[in-house]
Amino acid sequence: MSTRTDAADGVSESCDVCDRDTSHSVSIELRTESGKAENAEFSREPYRISECMICGEETALRMNNA
Numbered sequence: 001m002s003t004r005t006d007a008a009d010g011v012s013e014s015c016d017v018c019d020r021d022t023s024h025s026v027s028i029e030l031r032t033e034s035g036k037a038e039n040a041e042f043s044r045e046p047y048r049i050s051e052c053m054i055c056g057e058e059t060a061l062r063m064n065n066a
Helices: 037-042
Strands: 002-015 020-032 044-052 058-062
Touching: 002 044
Parallel strands: none
Antiparallel strands: 002 020, 020 044, 044 058
8 A cells, every 4th residue: 555645847867868967757655564463554654656757767765764
């Protein structure tokens, strides 16, 4: 389960696949990390999702690495 919130469109970032700076769609997504149904509501973590507008490559970065 995940919840996605659009944060910004057209942010210029480096793309490893395109090997240059390209426009990216950037959003924040809450991802459930627990596979157990009874713990799912307590295991949601925010991720920064960046998708290249040229090739579609998507990267996810966990926001709170505590």
